[in-house]
Amino acid sequence: MSGAGGVEFFLEMQAAERAAAPNTLAAYQSDLESCAQSLLRVGQTLQTASADGLRDWLADLSAQGQSRRTVARRLSCIRQFYLFLLREGIRTDNPAEHLDSPQAEQSLPRFLSESEVLALLDACVAPPDASAAKKRRALVARAALELLYASGLRISELLVLPRQALAGEQRMLSVRGKGGRERLVPLSESARQAVQALVQVDRALNSPYLFPGREPTRAMTRQAFDRILHDVGLKAGLDPARLSPHVLRHSFATHLLAHGADLRALQMLLGHADIATTQIYTHVQTERLKQAVAQHHPLATSQSDLCDD
Incomplete structure (x- = not known):
């Protein structure tokens, strides 16, 4: 060959x-x-x-x-x-068959608190005397952050969303993820309203994308979104170094689990092919169990005294 x-x-x-x-x-x-x-x-x-x-x-x-x-x-x-x-018959053996994989580092996902997410969303507002461009930028920020946090989208999925993704009264968003796999994710009313406000302002651009770039025939770039997120983070009083689209995706997953969401449902919402990928978020459940034992177990407060005896 x-x-x-x-x-x-x-x-x-x-x-x-x-x-x-x-x-x-x-x-x-x-x-x-x-x-x-x-x-x-x-x-x-x-x-x-x-x-x-x-x-x-x-x-x-x-x-x-x-x-x-x-x-x-x-x-x-x-x-x-x-x-x-x-x-393909190019080789009759597989030299990689018995190679050992290195043990991957177990790193927990970085995420924001619920109050920090709300601060970010609240910062997506332009002052009344702002220029039309700055007002539109605030609408872009609000719509993008609402979608990322409401649906757990990857940034690559967000930026290629078509302009008609939420046309009419749709309550579900169709997303094409990794490997071409499609999934449906429900959206909050605030996310729908933010998107509709942006679509209304951008109607004259006639772009095929919900988040158009400087050239309306193309989607916004990842770098352009990063600049928007950086500015919103500063305005919200958050360190921009802690912010990224993936941190918002992690926050979406972490907060859902903290409020009792099922792990299998979370897998479907995130578009993970393997539930093992989703299980990294169970650190939230582990922490909740520790807190529950510390707060409610009858021996939790007297354990040191029992050990001394």
Whole structure:
């Protein structure tokens, strides 16, 4: 197989069969190029690689200071690649089959308190004497933050929403997420009103997007949204370094669980393919259990005295 050891055909398969996003394909290509360069130093190629050659590559990544999460992600790509070569008959064995994944760091998601989210939303207001551009910017901020917090959308999902996403009296939002998977998420009335206010102001732009960029035929960029979030954070008295679209997504999930939401329902709302991804949010439930025991268990306040006895 030509095409740099099958890389080109592997990427084409990922795009065609798995609807991999452009960013995902670029990451896969980078991972495979990194592996190929490492193998070249020991006289191997991607098509002729041995298990030891791949282990040396993984060791190089760790020696370079790459995180265990990054190494695990890169290894996942390599495993998929060699399964592809095996399926296509390019190789009769799989050198990545018995490679050990690094133990991923267990990091808890960063999230805002409910009062901090409300402060952010309250900051999305322009003064009466503001220019039309600043008033529109406030509407954009309010609509975007309301949607992110009300639905748990990824920023990539938010920015490509069509202008008609909430036309009429719709109470559910259809979202196309990772891998082309579609899901429906319910919306709050305040989110719907914020979106409708923005659509009304933007009607003359005739953009296909709910959040158009400077050029109305294109969607707003991630960088442009980050600047809006930064400004709103300052106005709300929050450190912008703590803010990101994903922090709002984490806040959505954390607050739902804190108010008794079911983990399986949360998985569907977030669009996670595997519930194991959603289980990171159970730290909230664990903390609630600790607080419940501390506040209500009959021995909680006298435990130290019992230990002394």
